[in-house]
Amino acid sequence: MYGKTPPCTNLILSSQIPKVIVSCIDPSPGVNGKGIEVLRAGGVDVRSGLLQQEGEELIRARRIFVQAKRPYVVLKWAETQHGLMAPAENVRYWISSAYSRRLTHRLRMEADAILIGAATALKDDPELNNRYYFGKSPVKAVISLNTELPASLNLFQGGTPTLYIHSSKRPSIGLPPGVTCVSIDPEKEELIPAVLAQLASRNIGIVLAEGGAQTLNSFIRLGLWDEAWVFQSKTAFIQDGLPAPRIPVPCAREETLGADRLLYYRNRIPA
């Protein structure tokens, strides 16, 4: 039995590869160094620890999933240079540039699920899929504990598996095909850890939380996030509106992206 990909150990042995250099050890249960033992027992010269830091970087999301038993959480939003993420009035407003949008869709492709809150689902009515980058569209998830979302919303269309996270009462709308109701009772369990546990139980290893502010802030408040991508527009102008979240760690990297600045943040790996 194995997960998404078969172990390479048997292939290495049958191909009689004499020497293998390992960067870091896969922490997955049932793996965790066992492949190295098998290879050594089969006469292969195995060295480990080369470029270990770079290797750890590559398996960062996997390590969180295995050790913290939750998906790797990527936060993403767009804000004006004055730190607002939506205008006060009830209108849709694009803050970031076409370059940023393309990169956002790459982040969607790399994620196993995209998550938003009920207010964003209602106000922005996003399709929540990957249209501007190649590759797959992830599972969609919406937290809407008390709001009855209309079945006509874009996020419920298209047949992509969608999780409607609701309070213990089942939503009364007829759920469209592909939409599954996930019940969470916030009086019995803390919402965000319960949401992450539900996602992990569905083998979702990376979740991209796209907003709005309440949803993003609830991850930040609990320290349950791993990366944040903030697209800061130099040109968008909103006078009065919804304050964007603030990240409690210094920015790790800053880039220019068309008319935007990309601010990239990293949280420390939980102990």
Ligand SMILES: NC(=O)c1ccc[n+]([C@@H]2O[C@H](COP(=O)([O-])OP(=O)(O)OC[C@H]3O[C@@H](n4cnc5c(N)ncnc54)[C@H](OP(=O)(O)O)[C@@H]3O)[C@@H](O)[C@H]2O)c1
């Ligand atoms: N600039 C950007 O990148 C960006 C991205 C996304 C959205 N937005 C904007 O953000 C605005 C919406 O943001 P928002 O902060 O008002 O709302 P939101 O986070 O989109 O949704 C809030 C709702 O989600 C549920 N929810 C999420 N987290 C929860 C928690 N920890 N505890 C309880 N319920 C939780 C609740 O639904 P129930 O009330 O049903 O329980 C809550 O009312 C819109 O104007 C949208 O245009 C901007």
